């Protein structure tokens with residue numbers, strides 16, 4: 001009797017999932033997800049916050065519940081454990097005499113180390129098959145492969161565009177092999193894992209509810225493309241700060257693998273066939289290419305991506321940034337939105353990150369670790385890649401500094417975003433007044449920070465360009 005194990009990690013879907021695309025179908029199949037107990041440990045020295053915060057943990061659980069339902073419909077099931085993943089999967093393989101384990105090759109170094117350890121432990125007894133999936137491209141289709149990844153995103157895109165065709169997504173399997181008799185199954189209720197995550201509710205000012213799972217991801221895609229047709233305006237709205245539809249908000253479903261990038265790409269091509277391609281539809285595809293770029297950069301960087309293991313302890317200024325209490329309204333508004341909703345627009349992410357690294361002069365890895373805790377869409381490659389890129393620790397090594405006051409004035413001209421997340425400032429007149437740093441003490445910001453009254457005319461703000 002041949003038994004296979006499918007080890008789900010950041011790929012919680014049935015459609016377009018190579019994990020379930022067996023070259024020769026096994027006679028029995030056991031599907032497992034293991035919440036690594038290290039994710040429940042403190043994200044940062046001296047802070048109680050866990051690596052996986054409540055917003056993401058809740059989204060993850062919703063996604064797992066739905067995944068289980070879809071597996072059950074096809075004659076299979078799901079086992080969820082909270083433990084050391086390698087120990088659990090080794091144990092299952094031994095007990096059920098599995099001949100094969102299928103797992104996606106992820107970008108994170110913890111994930112890769114785990115697969116390497118598993119393969120070493122089971123060597124000669126059970127084959128560990130690494131699949132790809134979730135991205136637009138496979139490694140083999142990258143021109144010149146991973147070893148010769150271009151140094152910048154522009155070069156990556158230039159090289160990729162003419163050379164590679166993006167394959168279409170594949171459908172979900174109709175049936176799956178039966179569950180091994182006697183094998184454990186099911187998942188614990190979230191309130192037993194983390195009461196805070198079970199009770200988590202995003203601040204309604206975020207105007208959006210992210211619900212985990214493949215169906216909710218498809219529904220969001222459907223809304224953004226077909227119901228609201230907001231995709232046709234993406235180019236004009238993508239730098240927005242408030243409201244549900246200024247950008248796709250697909251990131252949590254992509255990060256957890258409830259949707260694949262190819263599914264999004266296919267849907268955009270179908271939309272273009274109906275309404276015509278424009279710079280907005282192309283703009284979303286460019287963002288997917290950014291995701292792709294950071295994924296391959298992370299695969300290449302391996303353990304050097306973030307150096308989490310020697311993270312310094314954050315001091316008072318770092319804690320003030322986390323709390324949204326720096327005294328710079330635009331930054332504080334962003335940090336408040338991040339903590340209370342688990343999500344932040346790309347524009348706000350860039351500003352709060354640049355402010356931490358370049359104005360406060362704090363080790364960018366602390367900021368990235370705080371994002372890891374807070375974000376519902378945390379993705380190892382996109383998070384640490386974007387942080388490294390802004391801080392100047394990325395592949396091209398140029399720091400990308402944003403002038404937060406210029407940015408605030410340009411992108412939040414009437415101070416509505418600040419007034420929403422810092423209501424005390426809403427009483428001030430709009431425009432500049434609401435953005436004035438109000439408690440900036442020189443000893444607090446040792447870097448040449450903000451020049452409080454040096455406002456520039458309302459042109460596009462100076463912004464780091466590639």
Ligand SMILES: Cc1cc2nc3c(=O)[nH]c(=O)nc-3n(C[C@H](O)[C@H](O)[C@H](O)COP(=O)(O)OP(=O)(O)OC[C@H]3O[C@@H](n4cnc5c(N)ncnc54)[C@H](O)[C@@H]3O)c2cc1C
Pocket residue numbers: 238247248249250251252254255284287288290291292294344345346347349350353371375377378379380382383384386387390
């Ligand atoms: C400091 C910092 C940290 C970030 N951390 C993460 C993270 O942990 N997870 C994450 O998914 N994104 C991260 N991003 C990228 C980006 O901010 C989010 O993907 C985007 O804001 C999500 O909103 P959206 O889905 O509406 O994006 P859209 O603008 O609609 O873009 C469509 C999709 O393209 C991808 N994408 C867009 N911009 C980027 C980018 N700069 N890098 C990589 N992929 C991108 C996302 O998957 C996104 O869902 C980070 C950016 C910064 C500056």
